Amino acid sequence: MSISTENTTPGQASLPIEPLPGTRRLNTAKAIQEAIGSAMVQDDSVFVMGEDVGSYGGIFSSTTGLLDTFGPDRIIDTPISESAFIGLGIGAAVEGMRPIVELMFVDFFGVCMDQIYNHMAKIHYESGGNVRVPMVLMTAVGGGYSDGAQHSQALWGTFAHLPGMKVVVPSNPYDAKGLMTAAIRSDDPVVYMFHKGVMGLAWMAKNKRSIGAVPEEDYEVPLGRAKVVREGTDVSIVTLSLSVHHSLDVAKQLASEGIGVEVLDLRSLVPLDREAIIATAAKTGRVVVVDEDYQSFGLSGEIAATISEHDPQLLKHFSRVCMPDTPIPYAQELEYAVLPTAARIEAAIRKAVAE
Amino acid sequence: MSISTENTTPGQASLPIEPLPGTRRLNTAKAIQEAIGSAMVQDDSVFVMGEDVGSYGGIFSSTTGLLDTFGPDRIIDTPISESAFIGLGIGAAVEGMRPIVELMFVDFFGVCMDQIYNHMAKIHYESGGNVRVPMVLMTAVGGGYSDGAQHSQALWGTFAHLPGMKVVVPSNPYDAKGLMTAAIRSDDPVVYMFHKGVMGLAWMAKNKRSIGAVPEEDYEVPLGRAKVVREGTDVSIVTLSLSVHHSLDVAKQLASEGIGVEVLDLRSLVPLDREAIIATAAKTGRVVVVDEDYQSFGLSGEIAATISEHDPQLLKHFSRVCMPDTPIPYAQELEYAVLPTAARIEAAIRKAVAE
Amino acid sequence: MTTEITEATTALSTEQRRDLLRQMILIRTFEEAILREYHADKGPGFDIGKGLIPGEMHLAAGQEPVAAGLCAHLETGDGLTATHRPHHLAIAKGMKLRSLAGEIFGRESGLGRGRGGHMHLFDPVTHFSCSGIIAEGFPPALGQAFAFRRAGNNNIAVAVAGEGAANAGAFHESLNLAALWKLPVIFIIEDNDWGISVARSASTSVASNADRAAAYGIPGVRIENNDVEAVHAAVGQAVARARAGDGPSLIEVHTLRLWGHFEGDAQGYRLNLDTVSEGDPIPAYRGKLLDAGVVTAADIAAMEAEASTQVEDAIEHAKNSPTPNPAEALKYVFVEGV
Amino acid sequence: MTTEITEATTALSTEQRRDLLRQMILIRTFEEAILREYHADKGPGFDIGKGLIPGEMHLAAGQEPVAAGLCAHLETGDGLTATHRPHHLAIAKGMKLRSLAGEIFGRESGLGRGRGGHMHLFDPVTHFSCSGIIAEGFPPALGQAFAFRRAGNNNIAVAVAGEGAANAGAFHESLNLAALWKLPVIFIIEDNDWGISVARSASTSVASNADRAAAYGIPGVRIENNDVEAVHAAVGQAVARARAGDGPSLIEVHTLRLWGHFEGDAQGYRLNLDTVSEGDPIPAYRGKLLDAGVVTAADIAAMEAEASTQVEDAIEHAKNSPTPNPAEALKYVFVEGV
């Protein structure tokens, strides 16, 4: 079995080169703030709206400091009226602005989903291409800190299933900035989902990669390009968001045993980088999907279908380490039994290579 | 290649025996009405609530005649306040009633999804099993009559992805009655999705199987059991709802060419009858999923994952005939280009057996 | 609060009154033509998916006073969001009849190239849009108003919906937010007594939605009589208020759904079906203007002829336009390809 | 309409007043104990996911008058739905402290066997429930009221939420439906001036949510002073109305969020942070009853001691209860196994 080092090789040759070690390091929250701030300086039509995005700076620090720089006309606190203010964003986008609207937790989508999927996502198509909705809907996802069934969900599969919106999910500061810049500049509606656990918040357990090198200048990470964040030849983990880090931890650990684990960070669900998925599947022949979203009828299935459509005989192993189909429990013992933890990932990989 | 006749062999031995030909025939709408009416006679705690379920009888005739029998205290028209009246159903169910609440079109879920997936579906779990929500949420799905992007969706993948609710999708009158009876009697919340095109409505193109034999007495079709509605050994179609009929039509036609098509009607998404899926996949080695819901991140992927997990080498062919990831177009020429029509199914099968 | 907007105070000019009538006649002519075309090929029996115009069809006959009285105050740059029943408002706002008819017929020449259909009209020229989801056209109107104010132009946005929509959550959220931020927006409720088969009294806890304005500290007024001049007067005050930066207003018009909820609706739930047409606002206004000597019978005949010419041209144009290419069904999902 | 409910008219008995104080003290004692336990093991620094009580924690210190004044009128069979900030209401409604504490500590002995947590309390005994989604506890309360009326018992349902919730769509839909169907339900808004960091004035277009009652044709009243007796009086009238079949009422109480929105909230947005505790309603009411000779200092000490005993027993019991078995994480998804 071959072993590779934790690397930064882009999945696609055309990806921007990451900064060299030694450059400035930011946490993911700051990287997002920086992308938004820079876009706002360059483009008057960009504004931010949502609950507690102003003086509070965003419950998960996505907008910290922006109020001071841009004032309350452009960094706007809202009432708890998600349908109204997300719809307001849509109308403003239709009239040429570039709103960034925060839905505080993705778990709240049920009170405003109509604006999102029947309007934000469909107007461009229904208008026969005549009307654009260049809007970013930014939202926090994920669990692991006992926030219970209504505040811990990933739900990216739900958004990705409904057509007309792009869906991006950064796992680290570099991608977070580049994807946000690309999202703001995109003429399509983009749902930007950041995991609380990758933000590098002072008040939440941090993984070591929630702080990383981030160039000061603007750059885009293109929407729809996955990235091989670690190469390996024995088994592929296809994953995204916080789970990338658990996967890398496991990969590193198993390397010492001679198990070569390739880790693909999807970064976008829509567009989905199917070529990158097929490439890693073809390379290792064994795929483990690690997904904090609910297991059934979601991302993990789409990975299987993508590979099966391409070549139903390609794989020797396919398995999933996902949130099982259960409301997310509160008690830590229970929540960590259902989260895609390093332990579950490791067990799956051992099984994959044993088969 | 072996050919079989269009049959009624149950997928599972324990399924109720279907009535013999010659017995009473109803359309699907009447079968649903009958199941509801019978439950209401037997159980005082059952009531129906929704927009236009009273004197109008349900926009798609799911409740025709019930107002006359049960009066306005039990067949209740509501304002256009889906969050309020679905939530009302939840509260009533928590207090021991058995509400049947109609969401007129599934496409409207975005205005009330929070009640559905954060409350109806989660209360039992969050309560540690102490509180039950025995409620049926009944809703119309599907397109094919130029109702545009906001009134033509299937969306069962969206509901099935979110844990805590059962999701059933009948394709014919017999199943419609039996599944409704089982849904009403279930102590779990059940989302009951009927395709407008299988109701047998006077004002909409009918497929010939929208009228069929239905026993007068009560019976249950168990939630979570798929059914082989046609046997074949060359290729399996895994499908549900209206697409079952297009699939059967194609299967019948191709039989004359010696192509044996097995058709599996899933009937439930949650629980999903994974054994039946694996059984048909193992039998033919070729699977075509036909799904009117959006292709990506939905049912078709879950079928692939189910098979791949079981045995990644089982299949020689896997493909999908789904609604592509687009808002559903209005113009008939466009809508029929994206619907899973018989022509698309046929082409997929020919390709499957050619490989 | 609810009396702050008072009924017609300023007299309308002869030309304005003739314009109101002309607008109403044009709308009715269009709706009648669509009615004719829609039913022309639905048989035998009635199959909703059949014919040159398949799908649901919600026509606004009887509600012309709202559209005409409202849009007389609007500029091309003003925004307007409507509902599943949008034609009267689209026409009064100035949408090209050919674009509208083309979309209804699902043609490539349609406003949305046949992708949208009659409930999903998005016109960047007239800043018109609509939604088939009840009350969900309200929030985007706030966004238009927000963008207009930010741009520093004097435009306003108007959101129109039926009385059924006034019980939906988005109504409440939108009115609060608009009032809070003093957005230049006007909310108009078309009370036609019915939400499909559900009577107003079975859906709404108060007799007048204008009373709901108090919940947001904004002016509210109800026009009881489906009279275009009363609508014109009330909207005039609300428009002035909005353009002056004084914030939103709520106006309810008690109007009339002359036909079924959608075509094919037998209206079994409607008791006084035989006498509905007695309330038709067009003969009433025509008579009023005739009596007042504002128009002659010949003027009216000319208006009708002109309307007919325009409408039939649009319908002909639509019918002669190419249907969309099925191979392009996935075009326009995204601006940037996936 | 908004004056239909008037302030305290009937005098409270000595025992009633003592009960109100006792209830408030019990609640505060509980919240202080949770505060202590919550922060006991979050360090070094503050890590929300750490400790015996991980997760968000919204405490209701300062809002005891609402819970005590309201629940004094409620029977065990009455329904009550609350929010993310539910402890005061759960306790006043009669939830067993051991069940509540057990759930907060995520133990198998908890109300929801540790599955729910502090925002998701469902008690079939006291007909109490809550939701972490703003305003979404309102609709289920209608269903409780509906079921009670159908059952022919005299029970009512109460829905409580913060002033932030009064701008959410579900508030509006619920009030309209309850008013329309004259359901035996009471809506209570706890106006603590803040929705996290957003001041009431930045969220709400009217000064009093009681004014919104007019939009539904129901009585509305605002209690300005966080006084438990005023709450008691207003709720008493609303309860009588609901039990008599006269339909819903809306009551807003101007109360006080003594601590942060959730624990860990530095409240940098709150200017008068130093003086917040001056508004504490418990010393105020204690003083009032002392002055009036209703209680002695010894009575109060006894109440505090009793509260402490109960609360510490509950906390001890929780801590000594087994944690849930990870192997049973998927139990209770469905009643009937999948």
Ligand SMILES: Cc1ncc(C[n+]2csc(CCOP(=O)(O)OP(=O)(O)O)c2C)c(N)n1
């Ligand atoms: C959220 C939502 N719920 C239900 C419907 C179905 N529906 C379409 S029109 C209608 C009645 C609307 O009544 P009203 O608002 O009074 O408008 P009108 O049809 O009278 O013009 C209903 C219930 C919908 N489109 N959207």
Ligand SMILES: Cc1ncc(C[n+]2csc(CCOP(=O)(O)OP(=O)(O)O)c2C)c(N)n1
């Ligand atoms: C629909 C929804 N939006 C946003 C939130 C996030 N959130 C939780 S509490 C809160 C503030 C609530 O304010 P208020 O209703 O006044 O209650 P309070 O916290 O003051 O008791 C917000 C915005 C949520 N839980 N649900």
Ligand SMILES: [Mg+2]
């Ligand atoms: Mg109406």
Ligand SMILES: [Mg+2]
């Ligand atoms: Mg508050």
